Amino acid sequence: xxxxxxxxxxxxxxxxxxxxxxxxxxxxxxxxxxxxxxxxxxxxxxxxxxxxxxxxxxxxxxxxxxxxxxxxxxxxxxxxxxxxxxxxxxxxxxxxxxxxxxxxxxxxxxxxxxxxxxxxxxxxxxxxxxxxxxxxxxxxxxxxxxxxxxxxxxxxxxxxxxxxxxxxxxxxxxxxxxxxxxxxxxxxxxxxxxxxxxxxxxxxxxxxxxxxxxxxxxxxxxxxxxxxxxxxxxxxxxxxxxxxxxxxxxxxxxxxxxxxxxxxxxxxxxxxxxxxxxxxxxxxxxxxxxxxxx
Ligand code: C2E
Ligand code: MG
Ligand code: MG
Ligand code: MG
Numbered sequence: 001x002x003x004x005x006x007x008x009x010x011x012x013x014x015x016x017x018x019x020x021x022x023x024x025x026x027x028x029x030x031x032x033x034x035x036x037x038x039x040x041x042x043x044x045x046x047x048x049x050x051x052x053x054x055x056x057x058x059x060x061x062x063x064x065x066x067x068x069x070x071x072x073x074x075x076x077x078x079x080x081x082x083x084x085x086x087x088x089x090x091x092x093x094x095x096x097x098x099x100x101x102x103x104x105x106x107x108x109x110x111x112x113x114x115x116x117x118x119x120x121x122x123x124x125x126x127x128x129x130x131x132x133x134x135x136x137x138x139x140x141x142x143x144x145x146x147x148x149x150x151x152x153x154x155x156x157x158x159x160x161x162x163x164x165x166x167x168x169x170x171x172x173x174x175x176x177x178x179x180x181x182x183x184x185x186x187x188x189x190x191x192x193x194x195x196x197x198x199x200x201x202x203x204x205x206x207x208x209x210x211x212x213x214x215x216x217x218x219x220x221x222x223x224x225x226x227x228x229x230x231x232x233x234x235x236x237x238x239x240x241x242x243x244x245x246x247x248x249x250x251x252x253x254x255x256x257x258x259x260x261x262x263x264x265x266x267x268x269x270x271x272x273x274x275x276x277x278x279x280x281x282x283x284x285x286x287x288x289x290x291x292x293x294x
Pocket of ligand 4: 183
């Protein structure tokens, strides 16, 4: 049917393609202005120990409030920002915001001193020659201890060039920060190169967690990932935990940490600092939060 309609279809869709190109150009223009117009904000999603229920860290996620369009998803604008290069200044901005925020929380003793904060690093940022220097400078400027910061890099970006990635990650490690592989399991070469990468954490992609009820193969893969990570001294976070059942299964699989809507959606800084513990042992309430540390 599609074939027969090929010609008619292309005529029908030409205006749509044109509209898309215009929309895309507009997005590029708007992105370039968004930083100075202060249209970005940071939200935080807790990462929870599946052993204790303690919030051990947060992942920082960017949000863009477009003056006309309202909230634009990072899934839409991050790839564009990557292509145009505006992800680089945006990336430094968010890193500084987040380091500043955690430092402020620490100074007011509103968070556990062991708490870490994760910031996503794009592929484009990873290949900036001054990456390590820039990170070091932001840590210095904000006064945050390097050990409180964890940078997340997606597996596919690392896989593009493993040798280059190893060299860059080693530079970052010498700063004393922590490193995580994001969306792990989505790239296909996976496990064999892991021992070469100086990483602290593996984040299992949420597609595995999604299918944990219905796909025994995914369960076996999580089991394999967890045991291999254990052997390498790397800890494991399961992304996209949405139900209690998934949490129990991940506990049974000895996964160290969970992150997902079951615990909390990403929230603003004010709300984030009140999240300290979640109930993880089958009691009625799913959440316990405190205003301040004891
Ligand atoms: P990611 O780094 O893998 O972040 C996790 C994404 O999963 C976030 O989407 C989060 O809101 C979403 N999520 C968390 N729990 C659940 C759940 O239980 N179910 C479902 N369905 N989703 C869940 P978000 O915030 O829309 O970000 C999408 C992606 O955009 C991120 O994926 C990351 O790759 C990128 N991104 C976001 N913020 C930044 C940033 O500051 N810098 C860079 N370079 N990339 C960013
Ligand atoms: Mg991430
Ligand atoms: Mg991820
Ligand atoms: Mg992702």
